[in-house]
Amino acid sequence: MAQPDDRFDDEDYPAYTMGAAAELIGATPDFLRRLDQAKLFTPLRSTGGHRRYSRYQLRLAARAREMVDQGTPLDAACRIIVLEDQLQEALRLNEQAQSHTTDH
Numbered sequence: 001m002a003q004p005d006d007r008f009d010d011e012d013y014p015a016y017t018m019g020a021a022a023e024l025i026g027a028t029p030d031f032l033r034r035l036d037q038a039k040l041f042t043p044l045r046s047t048g049g050h051r052r053y054s055r056y057q058l059r060l061a062a063r064a065r066e067m068v069d070q071g072t073p074l075d076a077a078c079r080i081i082v083l084e085d086q087l088q089e090a091l092r093l094n095e096q097a098q099s100h101t102t103d104h
Contacts, residue, residue: 014044014052021053025062035061040078060085 022029032051036042040060043051053061060081067077 010054011056012054014054014057016053016055016058018043018051018053021051021058021061025058025065027061027065031065031068032061034074035064035078038075038078040064040081 016024018029018032022032032043032053036051041057043053043057046052063081063084064074064077067080068074072080
């Protein structure tokens with residue numbers, strides 16, 4: 001079981017309530033609900049059924065808000081963010097594989 005100190009560095013730990021998350025990214029709770037509906041991410045639910053957000057999800061939400069504020073439709077912004085995230089992961093895996101190959 002993770003110790004409380006371990007959670008401070010965990011990007012995926014759902015530490016933020018909807019109200020806190022909305023305030024941190026400068027958006028409304030409705031905007032966060034719309035990101036969930038658009039399938040950008042699915043927040044964890046507390047035992048009481050309340051949405052809880054991780055720092056990783058908040059970064060995605062902040063990027064979506066920025067793009068929507070610049071005039072990008074929400075669905076398009078979500079698709080772009082997912083593709084950007086997939087590209088970053090592919091680049092990370094490629095770098096890891098190349099590093100592993102040169103080590104042997």
